[in-house]
Amino acid sequence: MQKSVQEILDSKDFKQLMSKRATTSTILMVLLFAIYYGYIFLIGLNKQFLTQKIGEVTPLGIPLGVAVILAAWVLTVIYVVWANATYDPEVKRLKGQLLSK
Numbered sequence: 001m002q003k004s005v006q007e008i009l010d011s012k013d014f015k016q017l018m019s020k021r022a023t024t025s026t027i028l029m030v031l032l033f034a035i036y037y038g039y040i041f042l043i044g045l046n047k048q049f050l051t052q053k054i055g056e057v058t059p060l061g062i063p064l065g066v067a068v069i070l071a072a073w074v075l076t077v078i079y080v081v082w083a084n085a086t087y088d089p090e091v092k093r094l095k096g097q098l099l100s101k
Contacts, residue, residue, distance in 0.1 A: 003097045017090050024082055028075050039068045 008014055043050060043061070050061035
């Protein structure tokens with residue numbers, strides 16, 4: 001059964017899909033902001049902690065900064081895996097309702 005674009009946009013399935021995408025994106029964004037701004041606040045509020053040496057010359061702030069960057073990559077991978085496994089197949093299914101005759 002072919003549906004119009006407006007019927008798809010008004011459907012419960014489409015609204016649930018948009019809600020899932022917004023929830024997932026918001027959670028990942030909040031996590032990223034917490035990690036990044038937590039590091040920035042740590043720099044501003046407790047420099048002594050970050051200047052502690054690991055080994056002979058490396059301050060603790062360097063590996064923590066690298067961890068912030070890696071965390072951003074990990075959160076991106078989580079979104080991509082979620083989108084490929086959940087979001088994209090559902091979008092394809094909804095598109096199929098438009099194109100089926």
